[in-house]
Amino acid sequence: MTLTADAQEDARRPRIVIVGGGFGGLSAAQTLARVRADITLIDRRNHHLFQPLLYQVATAVLSPAQIAQPIRTVFRDQKNVRVVLDEVIGIDAPARIVRTQQQGDIPFDYLILAVGASHDYFGKDDWAEYAPGLKSLEDATNIRRRILEAFERAETAESEDERRAFLTFCIVGGGPTGVEMAGAIAELAHRTLRGEFRRFDPATAQVILIEAGPRVLSSMPEDLSEKARRGLEKLGVTVRTGKMVTNCLPDRIELGEESLACRTIIWAAGVRASAAGNWLAAKQDRAGRVIVEKNLSVPGSPDVFVIGDTAAVFTDDGRPVPGVAPAAKQQGKFVAALIADRIAGRDTSSRRFVYDDQGNLATIGRSQAVVHMGRLKLSGTVAWWFWGIVHIFFLIDFRNRMSVLLDWLMTYLTYGRGSRLITDPPRPRGPDIS
Numbered sequence: 001m002t003l004t005a006d007a008q009e010d011a012r013r014p015r016i017v018i019v020g021g022g023f024g025g026l027s028a029a030q031t032l033a034r035v036r037a038d039i040t041l042i043d044r045r046n047h048h049l050f051q052p053l054l055y056q057v058a059t060a061v062l063s064p065a066q067i068a069q070p071i072r073t074v075f076r077d078q079k080n081v082r083v084v085l086d087e088v089i090g091i092d093a094p095a096r097i098v099r100t101q102q103q104g105d106i107p108f109d110y111l112i113l114a115v116g117a118s119h120d121y122f123g124k125d126d127w128a129e130y131a132p133g134l135k136s137l138e139d140a141t142n143i144r145r146r147i148l149e150a151f152e153r154a155e156t157a158e159s160e161d162e163r164r165a166f167l168t169f170c171i172v173g174g175g176p177t178g179v180e181m182a183g184a185i186a187e188l189a190h191r192t193l194r195g196e197f198r199r200f201d202p203a204t205a206q207v208i209l210i211e212a213g214p215r216v217l218s219s220m221p222e223d224l225s226e227k228a229r230r231g232l233e234k235l236g237v238t239v240r241t242g243k244m245v246t247n248c249l250p251d252r253i254e255l256g257e258e259s260l261a262c263r264t265i266i267w268a269a270g271v272r273a274s275a276a277g278n279w280l281a282a283k284q285d286r287a288g289r290v291i292v293e294k295n296l297s298v299p300g301s302p303d304v305f306v307i308g309d310t311a312a313v314f315t316d317d318g319r320p321v322p323g324v325a326p327a328a329k330q331q332g333k334f335v336a337a338l339i340a341d342r343i344a345g346r347d348t349s350s351r352r353f354v355y356d357d358q359g360n361l362a363t364i365g366r367s368q369a370v371v372h373m374g375r376l377k378l379s380g381t382v383a384w385w386f387w388g389i390v391h392i393f394f395l396i397d398f399r400n401r402m403s404v405l406l407d408w409l410m411t412y413l414t415y416g417r418g419s420r421l422i423t424d425p426p427r428p429r430g431p432d433i434s
C-alpha cells in the first residue's frame, strides 16, 4: 500500500502537546497557528479563565461566564489544534509521553507545560476548609456564597457576639488579590447592601486585611502602597500589617496570642506551582516552580518547556519574573516561536527569554487604583480608569468585553451588584458562639 503525498506529509508532522489552556498555553497555541504541526491542547477544565477578574465574581459584581471562554471556541478556526478535556497525571520525558487520566498516554515531539499554580497554606493544608483561596470559578462562587451567607446569618443570629462574628471578614495576604477582595467586600457592606437588612446595619461589618510583611502591595513602590493602604482605610477596611496568621478555625482566626471571632476568612497569601516539577523530577524553587534554562526548557530535556506560573524564570539581573498574565503570555509566545524555528530547521541555540515588564496594577475600589509602569506612577481615579480599560481590553472575547463593560457601568452608577446569588448548598452553621 502506498501513502498519498498528503498522508505522508501528515505522518511527518511534528506533534506538539501543550498542557494548560491558561494565559501561557493559549498564547503558545495561538502563536503556532501557521505552523504545520499537530497541536494537542490538554486542560482539565473546558474553559480559559481570566483570573484577574475572579475577585469580581467572588464579590458578586460579575457572573462566572463573563470572565471565562470555552477553550474549544477559542480554537474553532485554528485547524491545527485539537482540544482535549483531561487531567494530566504524569510525564515520561525520555519516552516523550504525557500520561492523562482518561485518554491514557499521549506522545509528543515537543511539550509545553503551562499548568499554573494553586494556593499554598505553608504546610497547614487543613486551613483550606475555613480559609478558601481564589484560583478557579468554583473558588469564586464558593467565596461569593460564604460572603452573602454571612450577611444572611447575621440577620438571624441569636446573640450580638454571633452577629459580630458573621459580620467580620478577614482577608489574609496584602498582595493585589487581598487588596482587591478587601476593598470590594467593604463596598458591598457599606454601599450595596445599605437598607436591605432589618436587624443590623451592614455598614457595621468589619473587613480586616492581614499582611505578615510591613506593607500591602509590596511589589509596588512604597508611596503607592501607602496610597493603597489609605484608600482601603477610607473604604472602612482595617489594615493590619506585620501580623502573622497562626491558625484558621471555623469561627475564628488566630494571630499569635490574639484570637478574632470571625466566620469568613479568605486566603490570598501563598502560591504554589502545579505539580509539573514532580512529574519531571526537575529541580524546583521553594514554591515548587521548575527551574528552567534561559530558553525555558527543562535541564536535560531540550524539547520540554515549562512556562508561566509553573516556571522559575529570572531576569538578567537575577530578579524573578513575576507570576502575572503578561509574563505567561510572553513566555508562551517565545517558546512557540522557538519550536516553530526548530521545526523549520533553524538554529535556536542562542535563544533566551527576555521579560518585558509591563508594570503593576491593582484596584482598591470604586474610582481608586494604583498603577506602576516604569517611571509612571498613577493613583486615584485616573489609575482606576486605566485599570478598567486594560482589563476590558485583555478579556479574550468581544461578547465578554461588552457585557463586563455594561455591568461595570451599572455598578458604577447604582452601586448595585448583578450576581448576588447564593447558588450552592448552605454551609454548616458551625459552632455556636455564646
Ligand SMILES: Cc1cc2nc3c(=O)[nH]c(=O)nc-3n(C[C@H](O)[C@H](O)[C@H](O)COP(=O)(O)OP(=O)(O)OC[C@H]3O[C@@H](n4cnc5c(N)ncnc54)[C@H](O)[C@@H]3O)c2cc1C
Residues within 6 Å of the ligand: 019, 020, 021, 022, 023, 024, 025, 042, 043, 044, 045, 047, 048, 049, 051, 052, 053, 054, 055, 086, 087, 088, 089, 114, 115, 116, 117, 134, 135, 176, 177, 274, 307, 308, 309, 310, 323, 324, 325, 326, 328, 361
Ligand atoms: C485571583 C487572581 C488574580 C490575579 N490578578 C492578576 C492581575 O490583575 N494581573 C496579572 O497580570 N495577573 C494576575 N493574576 C496572575 C495570573 O492570572 C497568572 O499569572 C496567569 O494566569 C498564569 O498563567 P499560566 O498559563 O501560567 O497559568 P493559568 O492561567 O493558571 O493556567 C493553567 C491552566 O492549566 C490547567 N491545568 C492545571 N493542572 C492541570 C493538569 N494536571 N492537567 C490539565 N490541565 C491542568 C488549568 O486548568 C488552567 O487552565 C491573578 C491570579 C489570580 C489567581
